[in-house]
Amino acid sequence: MTQQWKTVNVLGIPFSKMDMTETTQWITKRLHTLRTDMAHTHHIVTANPEIVMFTTRDAELKRIVQDADLVTPDGTGIVWAANHLGDPVPERVAGYDMLHQVCQTSQEKPFSVYILGANEEVNRKAAEKIRALYPQIDVVGRKNGYYHPDDEEAIVRQINAAKPDLLLVALGCPRQEQWIAKYKETLQAKVAIGVGGSLDVLAGEVKRAPVLWQKLRLEWLHRLLSQPSRWKRQLDLPRFVLKVRKAKNSEK
Ligand code: UDP
Numbered sequence: 001m002t003q004q005w006k007t008v009n010v011l012g013i014p015f016s017k018m019d020m021t022e023t024t025q026w027i028t029k030r031l032h033t034l035r036t037d038m039a040h041t042h043h044i045v046t047a048n049p050e051i052v053m054f055t056t057r058d059a060e061l062k063r064i065v066q067d068a069d070l071v072t073p074d075g076t077g078i079v080w081a082a083n084h085l086g087d088p089v090p091e092r093v094a095g096y097d098m099l100h101q102v103c104q105t106s107q108e109k110p111f112s113v114y115i116l117g118a119n120e121e122v123n124r125k126a127a128e129k130i131r132a133l134y135p136q137i138d139v140v141g142r143k144n145g146y147y148h149p150d151d152e153e154a155i156v157r158q159i160n161a162a163k164p165d166l167l168l169v170a171l172g173c174p175r176q177e178q179w180i181a182k183y184k185e186t187l188q189a190k191v192a193i194g195v196g197g198s199l200d201v202l203a204g205e206v207k208r209a210p211v212l213w214q215k216l217r218l219e220w221l222h223r224l225l226s227q228p229s230r231w232k233r234q235l236d237l238p239r240f241v242l243k244v245r246k247a248k249n250s251e252k
Contacts, residue, residue: 008087011052011243013065015073015082019090023072024101030191031102031111031165041167041187043068043180045194046095048075049240050233051173056243061174064181072098076217077237081244085251096198096208102166103134112138114159114189117145117170118199125203140164145171160188167192170199 005022007014018026030042045051045068055062065071072093073079082089115127123144131139140162143155159167167189169176176194184192200206208214209222224234 007071008082008085008089010078010081010085011056011240011247012062013047013052013055013071015047015071015078015089016093017082017087017089018072018093020093020098020101023070023093023098024105026070027098027102027191027193028105028109028111032109033190035163035188035190038190041180041184041189042070042191043184044070044072044191045177046072046074046093046098046196047078049077049081050236051177052078053236053240053243054174058174061177064174064177067181068177076219077240081240084244085248095193095195096201099168099193099195099198099202103130103137106134106136110136110138111165112140112163113166113168114140114162114164115142115168115170115199116155116159117143117168117176117195118203119146120144122199122203122205125205126199129202129204156183156186160186163188165190168195168199169193170195170197172196 006017008017016023027044045065047065051065055065073082073089074092074094076092079089079092113130115123117123118126123142127139127142130137141158141164143158147155167187169180169192171179173194173196176196180192180194197206201208207226209219213219213222220234220237224231
């Protein structure tokens with residue numbers, strides 16, 4: 001990956017040091033470049049500490065995230081880690097906020113989107129919401145994320161026939177990252193983003209933490225309280241802190 005912006009290495013993952021505005025500009029520039037002028041679909045990972053912890057246990061996933069075109073610091077845990085390592089990022093670039101920022105630019109420069117993933121109701125509602133909030137965006141196709149594996153090639157063909165500028169993939173982590181990496185050479189989309197639970201929030205099925213909680217850096221606690229089944233995954237948060245501390249100490 002040849003890149004012009006600075007990154008900070010957190011447990012082997014190169015996080016972009018661009019702020020939200022620069023990140024949005026980086027993405028929209030690619031949304032308006034001809035696909036034929038690109039070697040492959042640009043893969044964006046919005047990575048939180050949970051994803052980083054997955055990569056410490058799965059070398060193939062680590063390679064996928066390292067090879068992505070852009071990895072944004074999604075989560076106060078990443079902002080803390082960069083700070084702790086003495087190489088801070090300007091701010092958190094959360095996937096959900098980034099998605100809205102990118103969509104907002106459609107008012108000046110329209111683009112098209114294909115929505116893959118989440119259950120049928122969430123997928124449909126998310127498409128309706130995007131159409132309602134951002135009428136300049138052309139939703140050229142959508143497909144829920146609970147399809148039979150045998151149908152996958154046909155779905156890729158469907159996406160390629162629709163030729164979206166932006167492809168949103170919500171299949172959960174790490175499946176969405178693996179999915180984009182598998183098809184990024186053949187996809188006709190310009191940019192593909194793994195958006196995790198963002199479609200559920202967009203569709204109104206899952207509530208995001210109130211702004212005050214976000215400011216107090218307690219979004220993880222809100223998520224745990226509203227989706228208690230995630231507690232096992234969230235055990236990775238203290239493990240992440242310990243690993244970053246250890247990485248810092250081994251530098252000394
Ligand atoms: N999802 C999907 N197909 C699957 C598994 C998950 O479409 O086989 C969707 C799920 O409905 C949700 C999104 O992926 O909309 C994110 O799932 P989850 O919150 O479990 O994953 P995370 O982003 O936290 O890894």
